[in-house]
Amino acid sequence: MILCTECRCRLSDQAEACPDCGYPAIGAGIPASDQHPLSQQTSLKPYRLMRRAGLITIIGAGAAALADFQASAGMVGVAGCALYLIGLLGAWWNT
Known part of the structure; x- marks a missing residue:
């Protein structure tokens, strides 16, 4: 290894x-x-950052839900899931 x-x-x-x-x-x-x-290699850093930002957004949606901001928690949760999936699929597509 x-x-x-x-x-x-x-x-x-x-x-x-x-x-x-x-x-x-x-x-x-x-x-x-x-x-x-290296100029021909596709960097996957942006997709890794998108996945991390998506996870942070999902955690923020959970915190908003705990604070009784249900409407905003739902929208933020959906946005976080979308961001995470875009990062995941983008990395998979460019591998």
């Missing part, structure tokens, strides 16, 4: 790229000349 140099996620030493952020694994059995330049 090795750590991703971008996000510090644990990955197999045989992996070509990090499963979390998509950053290419250095020395993963591919000669350095065959690795894609």
Whole structure:
């Protein structure tokens, strides 16, 4: 097991790229000349940030529901779920 140099996620030493952020694994059995330049790699950081923002929004909706702001809690909860799903699907689509 090795750590991703971008996000510090644990990955197999045989992996070509990090499963979390998509950053290419250095020395993963591919000669350095065959690795894609970083300019061609799709960064998954925006999608990871969208998922985190979605989770924070969902937590905020839960707090609003506990404070008896039911109407706003519902709207914020739906927005948080949508944001999380967009981040999840965007990362999946670009992997």
